[in-house]
Amino acid sequence: MYKYDQYDQQLVEQRVAQFREQTERYLAGTLSEEEYLPLRLQNGLYVQRYAPMLRIAVPYGLMSSAQLRMLATISRRYDKGYAHITTRTNVQLNWPEIKDVPDILAQLASVQMHAIQTSGNCIRNTTTDQFAGVARDEVVDPRPWCEIIRQWSTFHPEFLRLPRKFKIAVNGCAQDRAAIEVHDIGIEALKNAQGELGFKILVGGGLGRTPIIGSVINEFLPWPHLLSYLEAVLRVYNRFGRRDNKYKARIKILVKALTPEGFAEKVAAEWQHLKDGPITLTEQEVARVSAHFVDPAYLPLNDEAELLAQQFTEHPGFQRWYSRNVTAHKKPGYVAVTLSLKKTGIAPGDITADQLDAVAELADRYSFSEVRNTHEQNMVLADVEQRQLFALWQELKRLGFATPNIGLLTDIICCPGGDFCALANAKSIPIAEAIQQRFADLDYLFDIGDLDLNISGCMNACGHHHVGNIGILGVDKKGAEFYQVSIGGESGRHAKLGKILGPSFAQEDMPDVINKLIDVYLEQRTEEERFIDTYQRIGLSPFKERVYASAD
Secondary structure, eight states, X not given: OOOOOHXXXXXXXXXXXXXXXHHHHHHHTSSOHHHHXXXXXXXXXXXXXXXXXXXXXXXXXXXXXXXXXXXXHHHHHHSSSEEEEOTTSOEEESSOOGGGHHHHHHHHHXXXXXXXXXXXXXXXXXXXXXXTTTOTTXXXXXXXXXXXXXXXXXXXXXGSSXXXXXXXXXXXXXSOOSOGGGSSEEEEEEEOTTOOEEEEEEESOXXXXXXXXXXXXXXXXXXXXXXXXXXXXXXXXXXHSOOSOGGGOSHHHHHXXXXXXXXXXXXXXHHTTTTTSTTOOOHHHHHHHHGGGOOOOOOOOOOOHHHHHHHHHHOHHHHHHHHHHEEEOSXXXXXXXXXXXXXXXXXXXEEEHHHHHXXXXXXXXXXXTEEEXXXXXXXXXXXXXXXXXXXXXXXXXXXXXOOSOTTSTTXXXXXXXXXXXXXXXXXXXXXXXXXXXXXXXXXXXXXXXXXXXXXXXXXXXXXXXXXXXXXXXXXXXXXXXXXXXXXXXXXXXXXXXXXXXXXXXXXXXXHHHHHHXXXXXXXXXXXXXXXXXXXXXXXXXXXXHHHHHTTO
């Protein structure tokens, strides 16, 4: 993973010192709330419904065991002993005191972490595939390119006060696990017929109040021009994006207003001033960054098919877990393992300080001291030897990370909702728990098969409900919490936005509503059809008729 050089470290430490002085002035009353607001947001500090919240940057989801241990220490000392994994692969602390935040940032800086640009109208954390660098379907490892974008975008003077927040995702695989089509900029690495590396560039995707699928504005951008082209996109947005109405300030609104073709023309014109300029990438610079992402010291192993078959026979629970939580690896004898943070009764994405320490220990012993956060709010050990898999499974069971539900209905993406967020219309976590309890039977869950269920507490869509196969949105109905349901969304390649089922439902009705949707699917599906396949074949009406039948 990327290691700070002297310049990086100095930059982060200077920011900590600067914010410490600003916070001291605020607490002393010499800096007003209005003056302090943009300063704290620049350092990832929000004020939520009941307490401050600090969002810590985890670039493209990658952390070391040392960083995990520091997060555990900080969460014990300054919070309530747990942390939360977000859909942008960052880490949130939900209960720090403002006076302690400079000390937290100083401790983070000691392990090369920070909270810079995790909030505010700037370029946020660039995300990618959680299996980057180990995926069998990988065309190009996207991590060096994410790091190049991170270094370019951090403290970029032109883009610290954009019309609205800005999100970039990079995909380097045949399968899109980075959801690039619903980002402000989506970047897909590919190779042309001559084997040359380039990027397909999409713009104007996003969820929230106005969900839109991004549009391709450049089919093949040669790699040396990546940063100059991104800079042209941001300049056009910074110049023409609306600032009079925050609900119409995202780049997706501008792209829609100009049309993708019109926006692409403006980008091309702006790019002429930047192309072949100082930020043109060189082989030397790409090699410098890529050197941080070379393969670890893999052993020359063989696939352990015979050993695994024997273990499956002796331990059916191990086979069940393997089928959902283990992913094929590019190297023989290795696999990637997803740690489920979706155990029933635990808020999706939450992890305790003790568990953080335990994951750090597992990373040291099983996966070259590295771990990845996923945008589905789970964690991954990317380099596990197959021969050690059974022992790892036993440890994960003890720690509460072995729920065999990755990609299944109870692997719910869920924002913190009204339990924490001041913007939320309704609670999300109790809905997730009620659904998990209803579908706790593993045989039934496995029979249902692949299904993405996403929950957001408000229209900001932090839970990505628009692209869930089933999406749930908290709404305010005359002061009461209700829930609107949509179905048919997808976040991968050829992403789709779900369609609203109909009128919203009370909280106590939600498990029954989901049950009815599942019943229709199980009755109507053909062999090998997933929920999303059946929906696309039969449409919305059968689901709607079943759900609302009892209300007539």
